Amino acid sequence: MxxxxxxxxxxxxxxxxxxxxxxxxxxxxxxxxxxxxxxGIVGNIYKGKVSRVLPGMDAAFIDIGLEKNAFLHIKNIVQAERNEKNASQECKPKIADYIRQGQSLLVQVIKDPLGNKGARLSTDISIPSRYVVFLPNSSDIGISTRIENEDTRQFLKMRIEQFSNGLLGGYIVRTAIEGTDAWALHSDIQYLHKIWHQIQQVSKEIPSGKLVYRGLxxxxxxxxxxxxxxxxxxxxxxxxxxxxxxxxxxxxxxxxxxxxxxxxxxxxxxxxxxxxxxxxxxxKRKVLLKSGGYLIIDQTEAMTTIDVNTGKFVGAGSHAETIFKTNLEASKVIARQLRLRNLGGIVIVDFIDMDNQAHQETVVASLVEAMDNTHSRYTIESLSSIGLLQMTRKRTRESLEHILCEACPVCKGSGYVKTIETVANEVIREIIREAAQFKPSRMMLICSHEVNDYLSDDEPDLLADLEENLNIPIHLKTDYYYSREHYDIALY
Missing domain, CATH: 3.30.420.40 (ATPase, nucleotide binding domain)
Incomplete structure (x- = not known):
């Protein structure tokens, strides 16, 4: 059973x-x-009304019912973005070609209001579910590059085409589908189309300047x-x-x-x-084991370290047996603590030294089994001769400590985050790497609003030079929940 x-x-x-x-x-x-x-209001969809067109800025102010009018730039108008890719420098699209004062249009918030600035908008609507992002204004199917197996990528694309038969729109398959029955895509697609149908119906029934859809x-x-x-x-x-x-x-x-x-x-x-x-x-740093042993868990910018100790546990058998039982219990507790605390990236586990090869293999197998039950992506390396084990775990949200705690007001945390420029250059390197490996006809970068703004506004030549060097178009899309260093690359 x-x-x-x-x-x-x-x-x-x-x-x-x-x-x-x-x-x-x-x-x-x-x-x-x-x-x-x-x-915030990022991800919300409104029926906006164009209150003012600014030809000199290729932008417009949109009334969405908030205290301050929101801002829509031409690069965030989906039709203009597509046309710009095929236009010569002399025939670049103009804002007046796509919207006019008094016009109503469906827009999505991509950046919250800040200070004296209103919200930033886009007409390129995206609706996420667990396994799929639905793009109603597109017809393309993209697969996250983090799904590396080519057979899996082709199979998922085939399933999307099968399940979306007769339904208009594009899709990006998210990494979360890995390890899940592909039939889960069917219910996700049906759910997303129900949401989109509701959005369309509501937008027809309400006046301009009203909220149409709020993120869940x-x-x-x-x-x-x-x-x-x-x-x-x-x-x-x-x-x-x-x-x-x-x-x-x-x-x-x-x-x-x-x-x-x-x-x-x-x-x-x-x-x-x-x-x-x-x-x-x-x-807390210290996690007690039922046997009397304990773990010490420390988070740093570079990695998480976990130290296993026997503590008060002396056991009834030999010293080697005591160590084995402590490590075996710790392997199961470690998997749970990583999940509960939502710790990700590189994790170094310092198990108590074991001379017995069979004991070592059993402990590692126990950790693998426990991690399998957490439904998260991970890798586990072999146990070293001094009892160190290196593993990685994909984190899907902020760690519990970062949500509930803040840096000490005395030492100020003394931690660092990557600059936007650093992340942007990492993204560029990854795009070059993926383009060389998969030979796509075009690519889409899904990234944080900070990186998107940097590549679009601060350093637009960086992306333009990259497109010229690779000879393929590269589209930018903001994911409202991505941190600065989080990004995905979809290939087409």
Whole structure:
């Protein structure tokens, strides 16, 4: 009989904060936090009205119902972007060729208002789901270059063409599809087209200057991204949230109808299964093992280091057996801590030295098995002669420590982040590398708004020279949730 884990999702709604906890067999595995102070309008779609066209700047101000008019540059008008690629220098598109004062148009926010500046807009709408980004104004299919196997890439493209038969629009397949049944693409495509149909209907019915579509809040993103066949219950402590989640499931995942229940007990919902205590523990360096041993976890800019210690554990057998049992227990706990704390990048684990080759292989196999159950991309190297193991893990969001903590006000953290110029040059190098390997006819760079602005506004010649050298067009697209150093390259 194959064991099937049982997953439960808890949703806690505070005055200015929403938290989602994912538990497997009553043990906290993941925590998500969204605060009102950090909820922007990036990704929202509005029915805007052109209030003023600025020919000298090749831009326009758009009224989307906010205090300040939003800003739309010609490079963010999808038709103009396409035409510019085929135009000579003398025939470059002009803003007046595409929009006029008083015109209504559908726009998406790509940059929040800042200071005296209004929001930045684009007409190139994109709607993400778990496995696919839907591009209603495109007809292309792109696959993330992080999916490296060519057979897999061709298979996914074939599936997209099959599942989208008769449905207009383009797609970018996200890396998250790896390790998942490709049929999951079908439900994602159907879901995205339902969303797009709703957007089209609402935009016809409302006046200009109104919100058409708001990006999903955390509790609905959790349904979209976390619910699978293992989820047996979803509990929320606010009736309004329960209603929204229930309607969302009925509309898009009716096979899961009835999963959401209202938690109305006096005891706070996160006190169930000790969730609050587990969050506090996840912010500490020291992690206790049941055997009496412990881990020391340290995050740096370069890597995460994990030191395994026997502590008070002496065991009933030989010294070698005590070390083996401590390392074996640690291997399972390490996988959970990486997932719970959302630690990524390079991870160095300093296991206690083991002379027995069979013990070494068993510990590494145990870590691999535990990491497989976390559904994250990772690599694990062989255990070195001095007990060091190097691994990598892909991080999908900020670490728990970075969300909940800040640098010490005394030492100021003494950490560094890459400059935008550094990241842009890394991107350029990666584009050159991918172009040489895959020989695409064109490419799309999906990156943070900072890198996009740098390549579009600050150093436009950098991208122009690259296109000339590679002899292929390169399109830029902002992903509203990417950090400065996060990017993807789609090939066509």
């Amino acid at each position: 194959i064991y099937q884990k049982q997953t439960e999702i808890l949703v806690n709604s505070g005055l200015h904060e929403t938290r989602v906890a994912l538990l497997e067999d009553n043990i906290l595995q993941e925590i998500y936090i969204e605060r009102r102070s950090h909820v 809040p955390l509790h609905l993103r959790a349904l979209r991204d976390l619910v699978d066949e293992s989820v047996v219950c979803i509990r929320a402590d606010k009736r309004e949230i329960v209603g929204e989640m229930s309607r969302f499931i009925d509309d898009f995942f009716p096979e899961n109808s009835g999963l959401v229940t209202y938690y109305d007990a006096e005891r706070p919902i996160f006190d169930l299964y000790g969730v609050e205590d587990e969050i506090e523990k996840a912010l």
